[in-house]
Amino acid sequence: MAAVNQVYIAIIGAGGVGKCFLSQLQALAARRPSPKLSLCYISTSRKALYNVDYSPVSLDGVTESLAASTQAPPPLAQVIDYLASAPAKVVLVDNTSSQDVADAYPLALSRGLSIVTPNKKAFSGSYKLWQDIFTASATSGAKVYHESSVGAGLPVISTLKDLVDTGDKVTKIEGVFSGTMSFLFNSFAPTEGQGGKWSEEVKKAKALGYTEPDPRDDLNGLDVARKLTILARLAGLPVESPTSFPVQSLIPKELEACASGDEFLDKLPAFDQHMEDTKAAAEKAGKVIRFVGSIDVATQQVKVGLEQFDRSHAIASLKGSDNIISFYTERYGSNPLIIQGAGAGGDVTAMGVTGDLIKVLSQIA
Amino acid sequence: MAAVNQVYIAIIGAGGVGKCFLSQLQALAARRPSPKLSLCYISTSRKALYNVDYSPVSLDGVTESLAASTQAPPPLAQVIDYLASAPAKVVLVDNTSSQDVADAYPLALSRGLSIVTPNKKAFSGSYKLWQDIFTASATSGAKVYHESSVGAGLPVISTLKDLVDTGDKVTKIEGVFSGTMSFLFNSFAPTEGQGGKWSEEVKKAKALGYTEPDPRDDLNGLDVARKLTILARLAGLPVESPTSFPVQSLIPKELEACASGDEFLDKLPAFDQHMEDTKAAAEKAGKVIRFVGSIDVATQQVKVGLEQFDRSHAIASLKGSDNIISFYTERYGSNPLIIQGAGAGGDVTAMGVTGDLIKVLSQIA
Numbered sequence: 001m002a003a004v005n006q007v008y009i010a011i012i013g014a015g016g017v018g019k020c021f022l023s024q025l026q027a028l029a030a031r032r033p034s035p036k037l038s039l040c041y042i043s044t045s046r047k048a049l050y051n052v053d054y055s056p057v058s059l060d061g062v063t064e065s066l067a068a069s070t071q072a073p074p075p076l077a078q079v080i081d082y083l084a085s086a087p088a089k090v091v092l093v094d095n096t097s098s099q100d101v102a103d104a105y106p107l108a109l110s111r112g113l114s115i116v117t118p119n120k121k122a123f124s125g126s127y128k129l130w131q132d133i134f135t136a137s138a139t140s141g142a143k144v145y146h147e148s149s150v151g152a153g154l155p156v157i158s159t160l161k162d163l164v165d166t167g168d169k170v171t172k173i174e175g176v177f178s179g180t181m182s183f184l185f186n187s188f189a190p191t192e193g194q195g196g197k198w199s200e201e202v203k204k205a206k207a208l209g210y211t212e213p214d215p216r217d218d219l220n221g222l223d224v225a226r227k228l229t230i231l232a233r234l235a236g237l238p239v240e241s242p243t244s245f246p247v248q249s250l251i252p253k254e255l256e257a258c259a260s261g262d263e264f265l266d267k268l269p270a271f272d273q274h275m276e277d278t279k280a281a282a283e284k285a286g287k288v289i290r291f292v293g294s295i296d297v298a299t300q301q302v303k304v305g306l307e308q309f310d311r312s313h314a315i316a317s318l319k320g321s322d323n324i325i326s327f328y329t330e331r332y333g334s335n336p337l338i339i340q341g342a343g344a345g346g347d348v349t350a351m352g353v354t355g356d357l358i359k360v361l362s363q364i365a
Numbered sequence: 366m367a368a369v370n371q372v373y374i375a376i377i378g379a380g381g382v383g384k385c386f387l388s389q390l391q392a393l394a395a396r397r398p399s400p401k402l403s404l405c406y407i408s409t410s411r412k413a414l415y416n417v418d419y420s421p422v423s424l425d426g427v428t429e430s431l432a433a434s435t436q437a438p439p440p441l442a443q444v445i446d447y448l449a450s451a452p453a454k455v456v457l458v459d460n461t462s463s464q465d466v467a468d469a470y471p472l473a474l475s476r477g478l479s480i481v482t483p484n485k486k487a488f489s490g491s492y493k494l495w496q497d498i499f500t501a502s503a504t505s506g507a508k509v510y511h512e513s514s515v516g517a518g519l520p521v522i523s524t525l526k527d528l529v530d531t532g533d534k535v536t537k538i539e540g541v542f543s544g545t546m547s548f549l550f551n552s553f554a555p556t557e558g559q560g561g562k563w564s565e566e567v568k569k570a571k572a573l574g575y576t577e578p579d580p581r582d583d584l585n586g587l588d589v590a591r592k593l594t595i596l597a598r599l600a601g602l603p604v605e606s607p608t609s610f611p612v613q614s615l616i617p618k619e620l621e622a623c624a625s626g627d628e629f630l631d632k633l634p635a636f637d638q639h640m641e642d643t644k645a646a647a648e649k650a651g652k653v654i655r656f657v658g659s660i661d662v663a664t665q666q667v668k669v670g671l672e673q674f675d676r677s678h679a680i681a682s683l684k685g686s687d688n689i690i691s692f693y694t695e696r697y698g699s700n701p702l703i704i705q706g707a708g709a710g711g712d713v714t715a716m717g718v719t720g721d722l723i724k725v726l727s728q729i730a
Contacts, residue, residue, distance in 0.1 A: 028531070162716075162723075317679075331713050338705040347696045351527075355527040363728055
């Protein structure tokens, strides 16, 4: 019989967010005597650590033990089998951004495994996957939480769910959903003073670690489109995929085929004039440009791209790489409910995952 | 034996927030088949509706049925006895601002009744009451949630709890915690243009329904002090009471003894110069004054009163009667996590209560 006060934790992924989560999990397990949290599985794409008899993997020095492991991760279906047979409830923590792992959520949930994850892929892929996930969860009673899939640890998903669940009508969601885009436009088109050249701001952002290795993975707008897809679905719109609505890419057509991010950055200066013109047009109207996403629930319009804002607008006066998300609802009227702060970074992303884990534990343990 | 999928709801209070909550509860019960929510008790200070055999009170037209009731509310200890003997789990919803009801929370929780409430009194009264409440909850396993005790339905309490529970270190909390004060200073000392006279702004706020019947109940700062007490305690500071730290009252000493709010308003214009001087001093420094609360966790300093802010500061550029709460933490670094929006009003306050109810149901049903 399962020990009532024990919960097994299984973790896939031990990269940037994964390492921060491990450190938060260790502190959480030390701080909370009940339920007892035991790590029963951890893997990267190449290595795994687990015991067939479910005896716990020590959290002390787990990163090192995992690096030294000679076990390869079994196929996902086999991992799910192993976890579903565990002698206590299991929470699967997916700290990857893998579509393969996301595709396995319906199976995992139907086998009674609860899931917490910052992985956007499961919730912003096909609408069928979304439906399969929440149907499996409703049927088995296993929980699925993904706060960090939008705005990292900021309470974005939970707030939207609360609005919807308590019967408010969300009319519009608008905001800056990418730390990279926030940093780029706060520097390129600041509310006070002059920004640098566009290509130079992109290079600077990359040097500071604010972009993906290939900056085009930020500039194509897909990351923002994925987040919008998630929020739109939570607000009740059956958005088919992150490519089923207008998304403005900031990659010049001519540079889409560049073989590498470095080649892209080398050639980008030749296209600075277009961004300069866009900025100047906004300045003429006393405004600044920002890369935003918006969801108009009534007209079912979702879009991602550049828009102009008054310098005094909250979206214009954002700092650093902060995100801002405004919820316009029937109850809140003309002044939206606003959430603002760091929307990227290992520690704050892991915090959203840990917070979700605590919520799941309060329901299953 | 208790039906596993049934939860009884008991409600004390059917005023402004209470009526909005009833309407949200009715919609929630209609929307969610499980758990089945049955109203087993509702009372105002003069009337009550309940059946000794726990057969449900209909939510349809309950306000009218309650008004027509000839039952008087039994003493609280008796109500708790009745609820603790119910044949299913019970959530007690306290929609009053009564200290007496708050004082009964430890007893209710120890008898297994979960509590959701916007009532600040329980959490901002003596530190002993705070301790008794959370000890009773930890011992019995009954839940207690009070999101709407600070910032109405804004996710303030839940966010602070998540920060603390996931192991972040909150260093400072700062904000505008009163819709009344927000409205008054956004009008009296706007970031652009000139505000009116102080006494006239107070009169206008009262006429618009933004103040208590006697505006001194807002201007004494106690409401903000209560909210700060709650947040400081959640951040780990053992604040003894809302009068154990500096709170600036905006009531001139000479008017404290006025017999009524009307007499106070009549005499207030004679004291306009002091507020005018305070505003002018800030303007000289290029700033505006706002009525804020702040908690410095490291130095354990809590204070409430007027402070100067740059016109571009988020606290200065607040709109209408909005609240803003900034959490400075180790993980979030120099840019705080910010929550902003309406912090008062029946519907949004009730929304916080309904949201809490949903969270409790997910844990007990």
